[in-house]
Amino acid sequence: DGGITQSPKYLFRKEGQNVTLSCEQNLNHDAMYWYRQDPGQGLRLIYYSQIVNDFQKGDIAEGYSVSREKKESFPLTVTSAQKNPTAFYLCASTSYSGANVLTFGAGSRLTVL
Amino acid sequence: QQQVKQSPQSLIVQKGGISIINCAYENTAFDYFPWYQQFPGKGPALLIAIRPDVSEKKEGRFTISFNKSAKQFSLHIMDSQPGDSATYFCAAGGSARQLTFGSGTQLTVLP
Numbered sequence: 001d002g003g004i005t006q007s008p009k010y011l012f013r014k015e016g017q018n019v020t021l022s023c024e025q026n027l028n029h030d031a032m033y034w035y036r037q038d039p040g041q042g043l044r045l046i047y048y049s050q051i052v053n054d055f056q057k058g059d060i061a062e063g064y065s066v067s068r069e070k071k072e073s074f075p076l077t078v079t080s081a082q083k084n085p086t087a088f089y090l091c092a093s094t095s096y097s098g099a100n101v102l103t104f105g106a107g108s109r110l111t112v113l
Numbered sequence: 114q115q116q117v118k119q120s121p122q123s124l125i126v127q128k129g130g131i132s133i134i135n136c137a138y139e140n141t142a143f144d145y146f147p148w149y150q151q152f153p154g155k156g157p158a159l160l161i162a163i164r165p166d167v168s169e170k171k172e173g174r175f176t177i178s179f180n181k182s183a184k185q186f187s188l189h190i191m192d193s194q195p196g197d198s199a200t201y202f203c204a205a206g207g208s209a210r211q212l213t214f215g216s217g218t219q220l221t222v223l224p
Contacts, residue, residue, distance in 0.1 A: 004156075033209060040122065042202060042214030043157070058210070090156050094209045100145050102209050104156030 002027045004105035021076045023091035031097045032074035037088040050097035119215025132190040134218045136203035143205040151200045193222045
C-alpha cells in the first residue's frame, strides 16, 4: 500500500541536541510538507518542498532545517535553536505542488527532557 | 497570518445525535475548505471538502454547510457513532501550502 512512513514514532531528546525526523513516501508525490501540532492548536507549516533540491520556509521555520535530496524523502532536523521543540510532528505530501489534498503520515512525537 | 477560528474546542454527543462544528475565516480569497479527521496517535485524513461555489456538500453522514457572505462553514455529522470519536480540523485556503488550519475540535460520541 502506498503511503507516508514517519520514524521514529516517539523520540526523546536532551536540551541542546539536534534530532532528525524521517519522512518517506511511496506515493510518487512531488510536494512534501512538515507540520507541527501542539495541543489545542491547529497544524502549523514548518517547511515544504515542491521539487527535489528545493524547499521553502513555512510559517514557523525558525529552529528547523530540511533537505530534499530524493523525491521520496524529506527529513526534518529539529535543532538546538528551536526554543520549544516538544510537539507532534506530521509529514504530508500532495501529488503536485498546486494540489490541496494532503496525505499525512502517522506522526512523530518529540519530547525534550 | 490569516486565522481560521474553530468552535467548540470539545463536543460530547450521544450516539445517534447530530454533531456540529463551526469555523470562521477572514480571507475572502480562500477558495478551498476541507475538514480533516484525526484519531489519537495518527495523522489527519481528509474527510470532506467544499469550494465556495456551492452552499452545501454531503457525503454519507457528513455534510459541509458553507455561508460565503458570513465567511463561515460548518461540519454536520448525522447519526453520530462512537467510531466518529476523533479530533476534527477545519482548514481554509487554496493550495496545500496556503492552508490555514483551525485549532481542532475533540468529538466524543457516547454509546
